[in-house]
Amino acid sequence: MRKQISALMAVSSLSLVGFATAQDLQQLKDLNELLSTPQGLKLIADTVWVLVTAFLVFWMNAGFALVESGFCRAKNAANILAKNFIVFAITTLAYWSLGFAFMFGDGNSFIGWKGLALMGEHNAPLVALGKAKEYSGDYSALSWTSVPLFAAFLFQLVFAGTAATIVSGAVAERIKYAAFIVFSFVMGSLIYPIVGHWIWGGGWLAQKGMYDFAGSTVVHSVGGWAALTGAAMLGPRLGKYSKDGKINPIPGHSMALATLGVFILWLGWFGFNPGSTMSANPSAIARIAITTNIAAASAGFIATLWAWLRLGKPDLTMMLNGGLAGLVAITAPCAFVSPVSAFIIGVVAGVLVVESVLLFDRVRIDDPVGAISVHLVNGIWGTLAVGLFAQPFADLGEAQPKPGLFIGGSGEQFIIQLTGVVAVGAFTFTASLITWAFIKALIGLRVEPEEEVQGLDIGEMGMEAYPSDPFPTFEALSVTLRVEPEEEVQGLDIGEMGMEAYPSDPFPTFEALSVTGWERFVPTFTHQPVTGKFPTPAVSELTVKSKPANGSESEIASPSAVERRLYSVILENANTERAKRRWERLCHEPQQAPPEFHEVYRHLVSFDGREFVFRGGEPERMKRAIERLFEGYLGVGASVTVEVE
């Protein structure tokens, strides 16, 4: 039965291929000639630009994977990585088959429907080459960009992937893998495309004059709203909030991965923002790259300062979230603002993200990576910032927002932006909430408590990101080992490379460690520097060996025999309790102790209230020092004696 079904599927897919696919350049016979014209060269530059920036935005998936896994615990790492991997695969399928058509296909103000599965017509490149007079096709919302349909599609697809992957951070460490997969499909095929259609697909918000250049609303706040509803419906991780109102930190397992991830995202944003020109417009893409970078830097810096002042230390996680917040906030206004405006936008973003991380914890919405604070809050801020800071630029052509409130404009654009924010918020909040509820009813949202405690790697994936069994059982190990198998068991790092990728010696031997400044009164026990291997002589051999070979050794050679001698100073007939208290006091406040204390402390081994055991130092000197230290504390009839072994 299975065989017959797969044969049927194979035949039908073959017949699908037979249908006409997107026309544009693929049918042109004299293509090469055309491409060497000025218009052709521009088309090539535009297409290469769109594709390269699409690749950069695709690479942001790696950034998200690293940030999210770094901010979460090791026991959930494989699961989080799997979510990040599968979300792009699912989004590709959802957006290719349905989403792209809903978003950019011709339709009405609410949604598009022409050109499902990329099978519509699109002659924008022909128009750019001069081979067609005007646009004819199913994706007129993309007629303004000259690139081939597939290039435009890929670029838009990676944006959809970004929106979907935002969600995975907020729902991490407790969501069912299957639930996330289903939600991602709905996100990529329906929720994201509908909002995108409103703003970029010629829908009603675009008609109203709302501007969102690279997607602070379309991508980031859509992802953010879905993340918010998801985190709220799931509930917080076990142990995050105590019943008495305490917020418990659940530290991430690798700040190195997280930092690397943020850098990768920052790099990817150089594709995200400048690429949204969808044409190789030299002055625009350069300006956008600059505003993007400045916002990231100012937000990262201000978040650092703000966290430092607010929380006492520059928490690295806040710094990283800060940089990302700036990038999200500049995403909508990037083409429309000056570098100075970008700086200000970043400053506000830096403060907003820190405060909202603290706020969401206070209202008990558990967001392990700060996705909601970064993407939702700053997505909204960035969108509104267009209405505050937008100024006209000649290189952007006709379609530009009205001047912003702070640039001498009226508040008109701001109102339009606000309308968009509210409308998108209402829609996305509701749509995602319904979707989560639907999934919860069908297959459940959250893993069982036992699984959450054990870690989702084992529970959901059946494997571990960091396999924890240090004692793997192989039958081969019981075979008598010769040299090569031994090296295999020890690890080729040591055997072949003479070093380790993950150095396992937790106790590196540094002489420097013996000088820390902690030792207030106990000078370092002078010893011979030991080279590499520790000697294994009997005790008597050591004393014989102390024949000085050079000057430095001779200092140590003679005292070594004296240093090792143990002897005691005994308080006879003394008040033991008082003596013990006196000693405790001396140890506790050494700065106020008489100088004899330091002498005694240096050579002391132990004291039980009656007997001081010493090693090293002169017995008579110690006796006198003890007498002076304990004068008046020993009581009548007491005496101090020395006992040498």
Place this chain on the structure above:
Amino acid sequence: MKMVMAVIRPHKLAEVRNALAQIGVVGMTVSEVRGHGRQRGQVERYRGAEYVVDLLPKVKLEIAVPDEQVQEVIAAVVQSARTGEIGDGKVFVLPLEDCIRVRTGDRGEDAL
């Protein structure tokens, strides 16, 4: 035979090992442990939330020692591990019933 178990500050390990080597003690087992004495630990923060780390990292050495050497070993450890600050650690002495060398089968003090 006795087992001397010492819990010390991690950064003091090199010094303690040197001091033990000087009195001829080379064999030992070292483990990374966490613990605290009478005092609590330190306060840390993560994204604005405070928590107390009261299990502080320490290093534990276990050294099997013949009876005659016990006092010497204690002295060597105590003097080299001491800094004068709270958290210096403790030394315990446990009775050791027997000791066997895996490679040769030696038993008793010869195997120490």
